[in-house]
Amino acid sequence: MKYSLKLEELAMFLLGIFMFSKLSLSWWFFIGLFFVPDIGMFGYIVNQKTGAFTYNLFHHKGIALVLYFVGIWQQSEWLQFIGIILFAHVSFDRMLGYGLKYKDNFNNTHLGKIGNQ
Numbered sequence: 001m002k003y004s005l006k007l008e009e010l011a012m013f014l015l016g017i018f019m020f021s022k023l024s025l026s027w028w029f030f031i032g033l034f035f036v037p038d039i040g041m042f043g044y045i046v047n048q049k050t051g052a053f054t055y056n057l058f059h060h061k062g063i064a065l066v067l068y069f070v071g072i073w074q075q076s077e078w079l080q081f082i083g084i085i086l087f088a089h090v091s092f093d094r095m096l097g098y099g100l101k102y103k104d105n106f107n108n109t110h111l112g113k114i115g116n117q
Contacts, residue, residue, distance in 0.1 A: 009095035016088025019068075023077055023084070030085070037089045044106060052101040059090050059100060 020030050043054030057063070068083025070076075093099075099110040 006095050009091045012091035013088055013095060016084050016091060020081070020084050020088070023081055025077065025081055029081065030088075033085055034089055034092075037086055048105065049103045051106065052103045055106075056100045058086070059093060059098075061087060061090050064090060 017030075020027075037058040040055040040058030041051065044051030064083045064086035066083070067086065068080050071079030071081070071083055102110070
């Protein structure tokens with residue numbers, strides 16, 4: 001992945017941390033729940049197609065933003081938190097080269113192949 005894309009994802013990850021700092025929740029929530037979106041990988045127990053769908057569902061920035069803004073609209077700090085966690089986690093993953101998955105293989109992502117080729 002290009003260096004500029006990694007920098008962009010780093011900036012979005014830092015934005016997620018900043019947005020969390022505006023909430024009144026303990027930092028233990030952020031640290032403890034940061035990797036929860038990875039539960040989407042459990043879909044791979046069923047098959048590649050289901051795994052790609054569930055992984056992508058839990059790693060979609062658009063969904064994260066919708067949850068965050070609905071949380072603002074509903075004045076729900078917890079909904080904002082869920083959106084922020086999703087956004088920050090996805091930015092962190094993409095900074096490391098883990099993108100949205102294609103149905104054929106876990107290592108085949110919209111950012112390219114993961115691992116040694």
